Amino acid sequence: MMKIIEGSHAVAEAVKLCRPQVVSAYPITPQTHIVEALASMVADCELDADYICVESEFSALSGCVGASAAGSRTYSATTSQGLALMFEVCFNAAGMRLPIVMTIANRSLGAPLSIWNDQQDSISLRDSGWLQYYAEDIQEVSDLHFITYRVAEDHGVLLPAFVCFDGFILTHTYEPVDMPTQEEVDAYLPPFTPYQRLDAKDPISMGMYATPDYYMEFRYEVDRAMQRARGVYTDAARAFAEQFGRDYTSPVEGYRLEDADTALVAMGSICGTVKDAVDEMRADGKRVGLLKIRSYRPFPVEEVAAALGGVSTVAVLDKNISLGSKGAVALEVKDALYGSGIPVLDYIVALGGRDIRKKDIAQIVTLAEAGKGDMFYGLRTEVL
Amino acid sequence: MADKSLELFDAGHRACGGCGPALAGRLILKGSGENTIVVASTGCMEVFSTPYPETAWKVPWIHSLFENAAAVASGVESSLKMQGRDEHVICICGDGATFDIGMLCISGAFERGHDITYICYDNEAYMNTGIQRSGATPYDADTTTSPAGKCSTGNARPKKDLPAILAAHGAPYVATTSIAYPNDVIRKVERAVNTEGPCYIQIHTPCCTGWGFDGAKTIDIGKLAIDTGLWVNFEMVDGQIEKAKKIVNRKPVEEYLSVQKRFRHLFRPEKNVDEIAKIQAIADRNAEKYGIDVTVKK
Numbered sequence: 001m002m003k004i005i006e007g008s009h010a011v012a013e014a015v016k017l018c019r020p021q022v023v024s025a026y027p028i029t030p031q032t033h034i035v036e037a038l039a040s041m042v043a044d045c046e047l048d049a050d051y052i053c054v055e056s057e058f059s060a061l062s063g064c065v066g067a068s069a070a071g072s073r074t075y076s077a078t079t080s081q082g083l084a085l086m087f088e089v090c091f092n093a094a095g096m097r098l099p100i101v102m103t104i105a106n107r108s109l110g111a112p113l114s115i116w117n118d119q120q121d122s123i124s125l126r127d128s129g130w131l132q133y134y135a136e137d138i139q140e141v142s143d144l145h146f147i148t149y150r151v152a153e154d155h156g157v158l159l160p161a162f163v164c165f166d167g168f169i170l171t172h173t174y175e176p177v178d179m180p181t182q183e184e185v186d187a188y189l190p191p192f193t194p195y196q197r198l199d200a201k202d203p204i205s206m207g208m209y210a211t212p213d214y215y216m217e218f219r220y221e222v223d224r225a226m227q228r229a230r231g232v233y234t235d236a237a238r239a240f241a242e243q244f245g246r247d248y249t250s251p252v253e254g255y256r257l258e259d260a261d262t263a264l265v266a267m268g269s270i271c272g273t274v275k276d277a278v279d280e281m282r283a284d285g286k287r288v289g290l291l292k293i294r295s296y297r298p299f300p301v302e303e304v305a306a307a308l309g310g311v312s313t314v315a316v317l318d319k320n321i322s323l324g325s326k327g328a329v330a331l332e333v334k335d336a337l338y339g340s341g342i343p344v345l346d347y348i349v350a351l352g353g354r355d356i357r358k359k360d361i362a363q364i365v366t367l368a369e370a371g372k373g374d375m376f377y378g379l380r381t382e383v384l
Numbered sequence: 385m386a387d388k389s390l391e392l393f394d395a396g397h398r399a400c401g402g403c404g405p406a407l408a409g410r411l412i413l414k415g416s417g418e419n420t421i422v423v424a425s426t427g428c429m430e431v432f433s434t435p436y437p438e439t440a441w442k443v444p445w446i447h448s449l450f451e452n453a454a455a456v457a458s459g460v461e462s463s464l465k466m467q468g469r470d471e472h473v474i475c476i477c478g479d480g481a482t483f484d485i486g487m488l489c490i491s492g493a494f495e496r497g498h499d500i501t502y503i504c505y506d507n508e509a510y511m512n513t514g515i516q517r518s519g520a521t522p523y524d525a526d527t528t529t530s531p532a533g534k535c536s537t538g539n540a541r542p543k544k545d546l547p548a549i550l551a552a553h554g555a556p557y558v559a560t561t562s563i564a565y566p567n568d569v570i571r572k573v574e575r576a577v578n579t580e581g582p583c584y585i586q587i588h589t590p591c592c593t594g595w596g597f598d599g600a601k602t603i604d605i606g607k608l609a610i611d612t613g614l615w616v617n618f619e620m621v622d623g624q625i626e627k628a629k630k631i632v633n634r635k636p637v638e639e640y641l642s643v644q645k646r647f648r649h650l651f652r653p654e655k656n657v658d659e660i661a662k663i664q665a666i667a668d669r670n671a672e673k674y675g676i677d678v679t680v681k682k
Contacts, residue, residue, distance in 0.1 A: 054455065
């Protein structure tokens, strides 16, 4: 059913439809509206879940670890400093192969303190073993929750997952969203069947310590699961497309790329702005396109290489920076295009909530076509 | 009632000979029984009982991190509740995981009132990493991070009163016990797991390696701690002391201190009378606070 709904509330509605049994969460701007809405749903008996009102994000995710290990579908949401506080638990949840789903309302990390959007938080957890999906708009972020639970809980995957969307830009924006019914979601997403769980009738030990004789094999298994998640995602998204008519089957999405000379690459809500900018540049006769990355982990190396194989210049818009190196997305794109000879130029944009507009995108294309890149775009040099 | 004959903490683990915590693990499970899920913290017991692919645990067991057992247990309990299951959820954690790094998670879990039993095996230092001080380390103990030296008599602060802190959270049942009294451990664990709400048990578990005594003497050392009043076995119900183990003719603390290397600096090169008097005062205050002294008329 179509309704005009705030981004955070759409996420909460979607999560409710996924029937999590345990929600363990702590409020933090700009994620707050999600957990407030879920708490209300539990209070009104609209959602049959236990809401653990924890004292910190560290305990929020730790609670999910316990709940998931004991056999329940679990959910949390966080952002920025909250995700940073969960750092240790993130690695732990992935190593124990617990399919927790967590929404990330992307936000910058301090210092200086900033509540506004960039994608530094989730990007900083890129090596933790969590699947990472990024949404462009509110419809997509809602739908990705249904798909993500299916992928995470698949017995060939069993990995935790982030569903990421841009803080404020999407969390606090109203858009028309087609929200499925409970019956439809039930038909798509079966109840959680744990591969194994803590059970007094069938005791197992979880999270033991491993000597050098075994540790490396555990990491290998997490990596294999991440690799298998590619195919499982495609199947889950295809099934979603068949049932709901919205197609997220590819881990990347090309926009007017077919005959493009210059390709922009981006993740998240900025893709909407880029699409409009591409349309305007196309009207001016510039052959420009966009490649949107939906799955950052696992990174769709083959799809990126195939989509960008025909362009002459690639300009990556990174709302993060791996300090001392480059933007995290650019590094991945360079890897995907290694040996192709196609130049990949990196632009660090919109950190800490700085606005980026269509004219900025056009300016970046001009810079890229002149071979000027690998820069912080829009720096206010007068305050440096 | 749990079947006390069951050995749910299996033989063959890798603890030191004479390990107090290993005995605690065995006794705890006799008290809680088969229908138990154990949540552990990083620490000695986790390391000596679960080197992959081996495990000493015959009940379901999970270790996540050093500091989050109480939060993980909150999630386990919540999950069981939603599934309509009734296993006992117990945390078994060392004093570092409890007194220090885990306090945030423990406080949260107790304030929220989860139906869990949190058990601290208190060997009074970080033994797993090589005998560093914790908030449970007693006054004047020599550890590698509170070393006795020319300008130091060892750990400068007395033991943190964790039972009181957790009782102040509204815990319905808080108890201390010692592996020197096995039946007391079993009885208190059984009582805690059958009490609704967050319960806390602190078990005195002498550590032969960290404290410096012969591993054959673990029980004797445990008894001496109680006989001197430096450790008191008590039960608190709804914040009130219900019962404390009485001591007939309490012994001077010197008898306990002098048989452990961690207090050796108090006796050589000459006896440090002032410091021993301070420790005696701690024992005397304990005796008064808990009313444990029994004088037998001659």
